[in-house]
Amino acid sequence: MGGALRNDAREARRSAILRAAVEVFAERGYEDARMREVAERAGVADGTTYLYFQGKEALLVAILEENAKAFLKRARRDAGRQKDPGAKLRKVIERHLVSLESDRALAHVFQIELRHSRRFLRQVARGQVAEYLRLLQRIIAEGTASGLFRDDIPADVAARAVFGAVDELITSWVLADRPRSLAGQAAPLLRLIFGGLERRAGGSR
Amino acid sequence: MGGALRNDAREARRSAILRAAVEVFAERGYEDARMREVAERAGVADGTTYLYFQGKEALLVAILEENAKAFLKRARRDAGRQKDPGAKLRKVIERHLVSLESDRALAHVFQIELRHSRRFLRQVARGQVAEYLRLLQRIIAEGTASGLFRDDIPADVAARAVFGAVDELITSWVLADRPRSLAGQAAPLLRLIFGGLERRAGGSR
Amino acid sequence: MGGALRNDAREARRSAILRAAVEVFAERGYEDARMREVAERAGVADGTTYLYFQGKEALLVAILEENAKAFLKRARRDAGRQKDPGAKLRKVIERHLVSLESDRALAHVFQIELRHSRRFLRQVARGQVAEYLRLLQRIIAEGTASGLFRDDIPADVAARAVFGAVDELITSWVLADRPRSLAGQAAPLLRLIFGGLERRAGGSR
Amino acid sequence: MGGALRNDAREARRSAILRAAVEVFAERGYEDARMREVAERAGVADGTTYLYFQGKEALLVAILEENAKAFLKRARRDAGRQKDPGAKLRKVIERHLVSLESDRALAHVFQIELRHSRRFLRQVARGQVAEYLRLLQRIIAEGTASGLFRDDIPADVAARAVFGAVDELITSWVLADRPRSLAGQAAPLLRLIFGGLERRAGGSR
DNA sequence: TATGAATGAGGTTTCATTCAT
DNA sequence: GATGAATGAAACCTCATTCAT
Numbered sequence: 001m002g003g004a005l006r007n008d009a010r011e012a013r014r015s016a017i018l019r020a021a022v023e024v025f026a027e028r029g030y031e032d033a034r035m036r037e038v039a040e041r042a043g044v045a046d047g048t049t050y051l052y053f054q055g056k057e058a059l060l061v062a063i064l065e066e067n068a069k070a071f072l073k074r075a076r077r078d079a080g081r082q083k084d085p086g087a088k089l090r091k092v093i094e095r096h097l098v099s100l101e102s103d104r105a106l107a108h109v110f111q112i113e114l115r116h117s118r119r120f121l122r123q124v125a126r127g128q129v130a131e132y133l134r135l136l137q138r139i140i141a142e143g144t145a146s147g148l149f150r151d152d153i154p155a156d157v158a159a160r161a162v163f164g165a166v167d168e169l170i171t172s173w174v175l176a177d178r179p180r181s182l183a184g185q186a187a188p189l190l191r192l193i194f195g196g197l198e199r200r201a202g203g204s205r
Numbered sequence: 206m207g208g209a210l211r212n213d214a215r216e217a218r219r220s221a222i223l224r225a226a227v228e229v230f231a232e233r234g235y236e237d238a239r240m241r242e243v244a245e246r247a248g249v250a251d252g253t254t255y256l257y258f259q260g261k262e263a264l265l266v267a268i269l270e271e272n273a274k275a276f277l278k279r280a281r282r283d284a285g286r287q288k289d290p291g292a293k294l295r296k297v298i299e300r301h302l303v304s305l306e307s308d309r310a311l312a313h314v315f316q317i318e319l320r321h322s323r324r325f326l327r328q329v330a331r332g333q334v335a336e337y338l339r340l341l342q343r344i345i346a347e348g349t350a351s352g353l354f355r356d357d358i359p360a361d362v363a364a365r366a367v368f369g370a371v372d373e374l375i376t377s378w379v380l381a382d383r384p385r386s387l388a389g390q391a392a393p394l395l396r397l398i399f400g401g402l403e404r405r406a407g408g409s410r
Numbered sequence: 411m412g413g414a415l416r417n418d419a420r421e422a423r424r425s426a427i428l429r430a431a432v433e434v435f436a437e438r439g440y441e442d443a444r445m446r447e448v449a450e451r452a453g454v455a456d457g458t459t460y461l462y463f464q465g466k467e468a469l470l471v472a473i474l475e476e477n478a479k480a481f482l483k484r485a486r487r488d489a490g491r492q493k494d495p496g497a498k499l500r501k502v503i504e505r506h507l508v509s510l511e512s513d514r515a516l517a518h519v520f521q522i523e524l525r526h527s528r529r530f531l532r533q534v535a536r537g538q539v540a541e542y543l544r545l546l547q548r549i550i551a552e553g554t555a556s557g558l559f560r561d562d563i564p565a566d567v568a569a570r571a572v573f574g575a576v577d578e579l580i581t582s583w584v585l586a587d588r589p590r591s592l593a594g595q596a597a598p599l600l601r602l603i604f605g606g607l608e609r610r611a612g613g614s615r
Numbered sequence: 616m617g618g619a620l621r622n623d624a625r626e627a628r629r630s631a632i633l634r635a636a637v638e639v640f641a642e643r644g645y646e647d648a649r650m651r652e653v654a655e656r657a658g659v660a661d662g663t664t665y666l667y668f669q670g671k672e673a674l675l676v677a678i679l680e681e682n683a684k685a686f687l688k689r690a691r692r693d694a695g696r697q698k699d700p701g702a703k704l705r706k707v708i709e710r711h712l713v714s715l716e717s718d719r720a721l722a723h724v725f726q727i728e729l730r731h732s733r734r735f736l737r738q739v740a741r742g743q744v745a746e747y748l749r750l751l752q753r754i755i756a757e758g759t760a761s762g763l764f765r766d767d768i769p770a771d772v773a774a775r776a777v778f779g780a781v782d783e784l785i786t787s788w789v790l791a792d793r794p795r796s797l798a799g800q801a802a803p804l805l806r807l808i809f810g811g812l813e814r815r816a817g818g819s820r
Numbered sequence: 821t822a823t824g825a826a827t828g829a830g831g832t833t834t835c836a837t838t839c840a841t
Numbered sequence: 842g843a844t845g846a847a848t849g850a851a852a853c854c855t856c857a858t859t860c861a862t
Contacts, residue, residue, distance in 0.1 A: 010825090029322045031236065035853065045827045050854065108323065116321045117234045118313070122380055150400070153393040157374070161397050164373025165366035172365055175327055188358040192366050195355070196401030215842095240836060250844045252838075261836065420821095439732045441646065445857060455823040457859075466857065518733070526731045527644045528723065532790055560810070563803040570787055571780035571807050578779025579772070585737055598768040602776050605765070606811030625846090650832060660848045665833070 014052050017042040018066070021059040026108035030060060030116050061124055064114055067106060068128035071099050075135060085143035086194065092139065093166055093193070094186055100170050101182040111171045133159050140197065149197045162193055219257045222247040223271070226264040231313035235265060235321050266329055269319055272311060273333035276304050280340060290348035291399065297340065298371055298398070299391055305375050306387040316376045338364050345402065354402045367398055424462045427452040428476070431469040436518035440470060440526050471534055474524055477516060478538035481509050485545060495553035496604065502545065503576055503603070504596055510580050511592040521581045543569050550607065559607045572603055629667045632657040633681070636674040641723035645675060645731050676739055679729055682721060683743035686714050690750060700758035701809065707750065708781055708808070709801055715785050716797040726786045748774050755812065764812045777808055 020042035024033045035056055039046045053059050075095050079088040100107040114125045137159035143149035149158075169189060173179045225246035229238045240261055244251045258264050280300050284293040305312035319330045341364035348354035354363075374394060378384045430451035434443045445466055449456045463469050485505050489498040510517035524535045546569035553559035559568075579599060583589045635657035639648045650671055654661045668674050690710050694703040715722035729740045751774035758764035764773075784804060788794045 006825095029324060031322060046853090047828060047855075048826055051825070056853070112320065112323050112326060115317065117236060118317050118380075119234060119237075121317060126380060150396075153397050157390055157393045158397060160373050160377055161370035161394055164369040164371070164376075166369070168365050168369025168372060169362070171369075175323075175331060185362055188362045189366055191355075192358050192363060192401040194401075195403075195405075196397040196399075198400075200400075200405070244845095251836095251846090252844055253842085255837070256842070439734060441732060442734075449824095456825090456857095457823055458821085460858070461821070522730065522733050522736060525727065527646060528727050528790075529644060531727060536790060560806075563807050567784070567800055567803045568807060570783050571804055574779040574781070574783025574786075575776035576779070577783060578775050581779075582775055585733075585741060595772055598772045599776055601765075602768050602773060602811040604811075605813075605815075606807040606809075608810075610810075610815070621846095661832090662834075662849060663847055666846070671832070 013042075013044065013048075017044065017049055017052050018059070018062060022063055022103075022105050022109055025060065025063070025113050026105035030056075030113040057120070060109075060114065060120070063106070063109055064125060064128060067110070068132075071095070072128070072131055072135065074099070075132070079135070079139060085139050085146055085148055086198075088139045089136070089143065089162075089193075089197075090190055092135065093162070093190060094183075096166055097170065097182045097186050101173070104174070107170060107174050111167070111174045129163070133163055136162055143197065148199065150199045153197070158197060161196075165189065165193065218247070218249065218253075222249065222254055222257050223264070223267060227268055227308075227310050227314055230265070230268070230318045231310035235318040262325070265314075265319065265325070268311070268314055269330060269333060272315070273337075276300070277333070277336055277340065279304070280337075284340070284344060289353075290344050290351060291353055291403075293344045294341070294348065294367075294398075294402075295395055297344065298367070298395060299388075301371055302375070302387045302391050306378070309379070312375060312379050316372070316379045334368070338368055341367055348402065353404065355404045358402070363402060366401075370394065370398065423452070423454065423458075427454065427459055427462055428469070428472060432473055432515050432519055435470070435473070435523045436515035440523040467530070470519075470524065470530070473516070473519055474535060474538060477520070478542075481505070482538070482541055482545065484509070485542075489545070489549060494558075495549050495556055496558055496608075498549045499546070499553065499572075499603075499607075500600055502549065503572070503600060504593075506576055507580065507592045507596050511583070514584070517580060517584050521577070521584045539573070543573055546572055553607065558609065560609045563607070568607060571606075575599065575603065628657075628659065628663075632659065632664055632667050633674070633677060637678055637718075637720050637724055640675070640678070640728050641720035645728040672735070675724075675729065675735070678721070678724055679740060679743060682725070683747075686710070687743070687746055687750065689714070690747075694750070694754060699763075700754050700761055701763055701813075703754045704751070704758065704777075704808075704812075705805055707754065708777070708805060709798075711781055712785065712797045712801050716788070719789070722785060722789050726782070726789045744778070748778055751777055758812065763814065765814045768812070773812060776811075780804065780808065 017038065020038045020040075021033075024038050024041060028034070028037070033056075035049060036046055038059070039049050042049070049059075053062060075092045078091040078095050082088045082091055100110060115121055133156075137155045140149060140158045140162075141155040144151050144155060166189065169185055170182065173182050222243065225243045226238075229243050229246060233239070233242070238261075240254060241251055243264070244254050247254070254264075258267060280297045283296040283300050287293045287296055305315060320326055338361075342360045345354060345363045345367075346360040349356050349360060371394065374390055375387065378387050427448065430448045431443075434448050434451060438444070438447070443466075445459060446456055448469070449459050452459070459469075463472060485502045488501040488505050492498045492501055510520060525531055543566075547565045550559060550568045550572075551565040554561050554565060576599065579595055580592065583592050632653065635653045635655075636648075639653050639656060643649075643652070648671075650664060651661055653674070654664050657664070664674075668677060690707045693706040693710050697703045697706055715725060730736055748771075752770045755764060755773045755777075756770040759766050759770060781804065784800055785797065788797050
């Protein structure tokens with residue numbers, strides 16, 4: 001029947017609401033965002049939002065889940081296409097920077113609104129971050145095992161440090177009035193990270 | 206004379222309110238924190254809080270300002286006592302880790318509650334962070350100038366990456382159910398950072 | 411011909427909705443009853459309910475009207491079959507008790523949900539009650555005229571008192587966790603009512 | 616200190632809110648009553664209501680509890696002053712009628728709004744009714760024991776029937792456009808009730 | 821005729837802040 | 842200066858009802 005069409009329409013509407021939420025959350029901040037404005041911008045009635053999402057916080061969760069999952073998928077695929085752990089790490093970090101640079105409103109939400117409360121951070125956001133950290137950690141451990149990376153830095157510490165470095169660059173970019181290209185900062189950032197991780201040529205202290 | 210005593214009492218009361226705020230913000234989160242609970246815990250009436258601070262957000266600002274300033278002062282003094290830019294950087298990072306590890310409630314507030322909204326982040330919190338970033342950047346630039354650090358990583362990028370790495374370790378520690386000692390993670394973190402910053406012995410790309 | 415069949419189907423559907431409403435109103439209470447649940451339980455779509463009834467309150471009205479009318483019809487027929495006003499009154503009261511005891515969900519709705527608001531009570535419910543009160547009053551007046559009942563109690567007061575007594579027994583039964591048979595309480599109730607109404611053998615004060 | 620005065624002011628304000636609630640509930644019905652109107656009529660701000668009562672339903676509970684308790688107290692005292700069970704019963708019923716006739720808005724709330732939902736009825740209202748029923752039952756049992764009342768009507772059935780009769784007269788009065796004096800209906804009602812309860816002079820079935 | 825997705829009005833309650841005492 | 846009772850703005854969400862298909 002018209003099921004497929006209906007589903008298309010349904011999916012389109014869902015996307016419209018989600019996109020509207022990203023924009024309103026980015027513009028006003030989560031707390032100051034009004035569900036009415038999300039609905040208006042999505043072109044639906046107030047109540048319609050609640051046919052697609054449980055409530056305001058569920059919108060935030062959905063923004064996180066769907067984008068984080070898509071990112072992780074792409075990052076894993078990128079990494080999977082490389083043999084060398086170094087290349088894998090490079091690709092993942094570049095993907096991270098590029099993904100968020102391509103959608104500033106979404107980056108806003110990811111870097112700031114998704115961290116608005118401890119409860120939310122612990123229950124929701126960190127679940128996706130943990131997943132990402134595990135990916136980084138696995139790649140780094142692989143690099144250490146292959147002799148590429150030094151072995152005196154535990155992979156979990158390294159993974160968090162790498163994530164933190166990338167994350168902070170993105171947050172700066174999000175908060176800046178006149179942001180400098182993120183991709184443009186990838187090269188020095190990668191030099192720093194790889195310099196820190198790679199084994200010294202002549203051996204180090 | 207009575208003025209001095211009065212001032213002492215006043216100062217003590219102010220401190221009690223501020224400390225109560227740190228604890229309540231850490232326990233409940235900024236949004237869920239109730240001014241009444243802050244007042245109760247400080248042992249004053251609801252209205253008294255407003256004789257010492259403009260309002261709820263002013264408490265958050267005061268927590269930030271006073272602790273950040275004290276930290277920056279100590280960090281600058283620490284750095285000033287060292288000649289070597291490497292030693293300076295090391296001291297500052299260690300001070301950063303130790304300062305927050307010694308007060309978990311305060312660390313909660315610094316890592317999470319102070320970032321609850323874009324407006325607050327831009328108007329307030331980043332002011333102190335910017336100051337800190339400038340300190341890091343100066344030390345790194347000094348290291349580069351002295352030939353200790355490589356010159357193909359702009360000091361501002363390096364400073365943000367270093368800050369992000371440290372910051373993320375602290376956030377993980379704050380959010381962990383069973384946190385591992387922060388100080389214990391300092392050594393590998395410093396190896397990573399210094400590895401990334403220092404010029405290669407034999408020279409590399 | 412097909413019309414008759416169609417009408418049968420239509421009538422069946424109408425009944426299903428009405429019955430579903432009785433059950434849902436009894437289980438959840440009128441205010442907490444959801445039209446969706448009524449529709450679900452009747453096996454129709456949300457909107458279909460509105461093809462058979464004007465709305466939620468119209469369902470309540472229909473439950474009242476149809477059952478009250480059927481009850482009144484039976485009560486009048488019962489009474490009509492008796493010559494003696496005493497026997498008439500007895501039959502009507504027994505019919506009242508038995509009718510509601512045979513359908514607890516309906517009794518719930520009659521004793522409680524139909525009285526949920528003054529507006530409803532005045533505009534709707536009392537219309538049927540008034541009818542019933544008139545029947546009681548007529549029988550009692552007849553009893554008084556025939557010398558069976560005492561003449562110092564106005565028939566309208568007596569009718570309301572009798573109705574109230576029966577009504578309260580039913581309400582107690584509806585609200586009780588472990589209700590005792592209503593029919594079983596008919597005998598003492600009737601003794602009380604007839605004792606109150608009947609002329610004293612030797613004349614009283 | 617000013618504690619007594621403060622308490623007086625507090626009590627006055629509490630009463631004002633409660634009285635406003637009685638009136639608004641009576642005029643609009645519980646569901647259609649707006650807390651704003653209650654506050655306005657009490658001459659306080661919206662939020663003040665919540666300093667004195669937990670919420671809207673708590674107002675209804677308070678109206679019930681306070682008035683029912685006062686009534687029960689008076690009814691028990693009235694009964695206690697009489698020796699004869701018949702006189703006791705008469706006093707209690709008269710008190711019941713008079714109490715509500717003296718405050719029509721309160722009677723509205725008692726006869727209608729307090730019965731608006733099964734949940735409320737079971738959890739709250741019936742608690743007070745049960746108490747009242749027990750009082751009636753005790754008096755009737757006493758009358759039976761003393762040989763005044765017939766022994767073939769269980770006291771609990773009699774108590775409910777009596778309550779129901781009185782209750783229905785009051786409800787009719789509350790709903791009537793041009794109500795006839797309740798006190799004026801007391802005499803025939805009492806004749807009916809006592810006729811029903813009292814032992815027959817010459818003995819009957 | 822039946823469907824069920826969409827509509828949108830509407831109100832209780834919380835809590836930061838004020839201010840009379 | 843300290844108190845704490847009073848203030849009142851403000852928004853999420855539900856659900857009866859509608860109407861395009």
